[in-house]
Amino acid sequence: MVPPLILGIAGGSGAGKTTVVHKIVEAIGPEISLIIPQDTYYRDRGDLPLEERERYNFDHPSAFENRLLSQHLRELKLGNPIPQLSYDYRTHRRVESEELLHPRKLIVVEGIMLLEDGELREVLDFKIWVETSPDLRFIRRLRRDIEERGRNLNSVVRQYLSTVRPMHLRFVEPSRRYADLIIAGEGEAGVELDMAVERVRSLLGERRKRWIAS
Numbered sequence: 001m002v003p004p005l006i007l008g009i010a011g012g013s014g015a016g017k018t019t020v021v022h023k024i025v026e027a028i029g030p031e032i033s034l035i036i037p038q039d040t041y042y043r044d045r046g047d048l049p050l051e052e053r054e055r056y057n058f059d060h061p062s063a064f065e066n067r068l069l070s071q072h073l074r075e076l077k078l079g080n081p082i083p084q085l086s087y088d089y090r091t092h093r094r095v096e097s098e099e100l101l102h103p104r105k106l107i108v109v110e111g112i113m114l115l116e117d118g119e120l121r122e123v124l125d126f127k128i129w130v131e132t133s134p135d136l137r138f139i140r141r142l143r144r145d146i147e148e149r150g151r152n153l154n155s156v157v158r159q160y161l162s163t164v165r166p167m168h169l170r171f172v173e174p175s176r177r178y179a180d181l182i183i184a185g186e187g188e189a190g191v192e193l194d195m196a197v198e199r200v201r202s203l204l205g206e207r208r209k210r211w212i213a214s
């Protein structure tokens with residue numbers, strides 16, 4: 001088997017990462033792609049009482065089990081399956097599942113804290129940053145948390161000011177420098193998306209050639 005290509009998509013909360021991931025996967029081929037959200041590697045906080053879980057800093061690197069994520073990515077690279085994780089944002093608990101994820105030619109990992117982590121950067125073959133101004137990211141996040149996660153204006157604003165914004169400035173934004181390509185998360189991003197897709201295609205092709213030659 002040709003070892004999978006591991007693509008990382010990072011950027012602040014609400015930048016448009018998930019949107020970019022779907023566009024790239026659509027262009028490359030959903031049947032040869034596997035998407036892994038870093039959010040599914042949030043630490044299970046069942047050890048904390050629910051009210052403390054709600055005040056927890058979900059925007060600090062330590063909120064994620066990044067060692068487990070990099071280990072899983074290395075397994076996929078070796079051609080081995082990994083357990084499928086999922087996360088319940090309401091209870092802040094990991095949801096157990098019996099499902100396995102099998103490696104595919106293209107693995108796309110997306111999350112705010114991907115490029116911040118040295119070990120993760122090492123497993124990523126190509127790193128993309130999605131850039132969107134903070135006001136738009138905040139509006140998108142506010143809308144999502146109210147419409148999809150049952151939150152209210154006050155709680156979203158409080159969380160944004162107390163953790164999301166300071167952690168973004170401290171950890172997320174500085175990791176932008178590690179990206180190989182920056183894509184605009186506002187508007188169409190046509191040219192940059194085409195460049196990303198071309199780059200992924202050519203990396204997949206190189207891998208195949210190297211594998212055939214070996």
Ligand SMILES: Nc1ncnc2c1ncn2[C@@H]1O[C@H](COP(=O)(O)OP(=O)(O)O)[C@@H](O)[C@H]1O
Pocket residue numbers: 011012013014015016017018019020140184185186187188189
């Ligand atoms: N380029 C874009 N132009 C306009 N709206 C966008 C764009 N990219 C994403 N959005 C919208 O912004 C919101 C957040 O996008 P999403 O991809 O979920 O961000 P992230 O995964 O980075 O948090 C969604 O409602 C999405 O439809």
Ligand SMILES: [Mg+2]
Pocket residue numbers: 017018
């Ligand atoms: Mg997302």
